Amino acid sequence: MVGTKKNISTYGKYCRWFLIKANSLLLFLFIASCEREEVLKEEVVNSLNIKIDNEQLNLINSRIGSNESCESLFFSCSYQNNKNPGFRIEFSLLKNGTLKNITLFDYRNQNAHFESADFNPKGLMTISNFNYDETKKYLHFDFKGYLLEQSYYDELDIDKKRKYIEGSVTSNNVRTTECPYTFTNMNFKGTALSFFTAFHFGEYDPKLLNNPYQMYFYTDNGFRALIKSKIKLPNLAVGTYKFDQNTIENRIDFDQYVGIFRATQLLWIRDIDWKKYQTAGSYTILEHTTINEEKVTRGEMNLQVYNKGALIHNITNGKFVVTDF
Template sequence: MNVASILLFLVLYSCDKDDIKAEAINKSLDITIDNENLKLTNSSISSNESCNGVFASCKYDSSNNLGFRIEFRLTKNGALKNITLYDYRNENMHFETADFNPKGLMTITNFEYDQTKNYLHFNFKGELLEQSYSDELDVDKKRKHIEGTITIQDVRNTECTSFISDLNFETNNLKFSTNLSYSSFDSVLKKAPYQFYFYSDNGNCTIFKSNKNLWNLDIGTYTFNKNSIENRIDLEQYIGIFRATQLLWVRPIDWKKFQTTGSYTIKEHTIINGEKVTKGEMNLQVYDNGVLLHNINNGKFEVIGFK
């Protein structure tokens, strides 16, 4: 092999090595847990989107095989559902964001999600809580500080085969973004047996109380006042201690009830992925002992009806 060939071989070999070193980073997590700073990339992170949510799971393994796993769940408009930390280095302790009001101890900033580009980015900063059990609902638990940034450029698409009820509105002093919803039917309640619950990520709950399944209400506007029992909307605020249970224990003593007047308009009934979905808008005035707290106009709701 002559000198020119050797030089060419070395140049090509060097380029190959540079290409290997310059592996593109399409997923990254920069995180501080208490006072420890770590960075995870690519294969340490998995992510996907489904229906109205985005999810990321990040795993760190140390040299002695003791590490941690942290999972992020948000809606596609940035509402915080849950952050969970499994710390295998610390007696497998389990930490989570607070029930009902996860943003009470955790802030999400610079949120960006582009579904067409499969791009997700946000900053997070705050405290997670050691998991509580049924006999510890009123006990302050250990907290763990985390902060950092996550960026994912290849969020995996997952086909949505269901539908999730949603409600959102914004006033000068309250932004309501649903992070959890469910419905119930109680035959004991003669006036409003159908109830549809929407929880926000900042500790508020909006409840539709109806004498009929919303799917069976005629298209049109329904008004109510403070004394109405049926076909009304209530707003409550979580006032219990910060706790994380996974089971989301709902206790009346943990919620402050307000007085409400207003109206809601059923605009459309449609079938989505086999689910009966009612769409509409709401206007709501919220009072605390006669003092107007919130004046909500044109809030949007999409509710799954009962089968």
């Protein structure tokens, strides 16, 4: 019996020692796990949380990248696994949150190509909680809405398939790519209208005798403004140019997109898709400079927009920057 008690006592001591060691090991593993969790948190550089086709995905780091250049922000992510060919999605916004474009290549559905709407993307897609800190290289925004299956030239008046997506984008390391160009834009904000240039283009048409030079500014909410001039803006003398609804040369026009929602990638522009308003006001050429061997014109504008004689928008202190083309 004595031997038995001794054996039991030894066994008890061993159990206590084992429990102490086991608890210590568990504590170590718990601490290590917490430390590992903190490391993992610190290692999250880019993330995309997205709901697509009723599938919720939280993607981190792998095949995700972001950068900024020429006043624009870019974020892209590729997703696939052994059972799913996946998709690739690309976001393009201005640094102030203006939506330029979202593109989705859906490899799960015969490589279907979806994009945000050409001329009024915010009519179908909402960007919210936008935050870009250029110093910290931090970007975040939420998105929710519809993308459109790509349309070709013979399908411009056909409603195409829509794909609903929602989620959020976060990047803690937005890379900077040097921009050699000056961003051409026109921006103003009124009580009932915000106008920020999402994209632009200029054209010279020698067939137009009055205003062969035209600069187009397009927004993400369905509007466009046109500066029409007899000569190139970089060659126009510094000063103020007034115009009214009957002025032909050197004026600013204002239109609103009224066509169907479509995504063409090539941005097919037709006059029948735009409602033309009457305008009056003035614009002032403030200065001409040269930046990186590129002629740059800066100016201000005041604009009154009329619909069948009724004033609907009164814009003051608008700004524009135009480069030579």
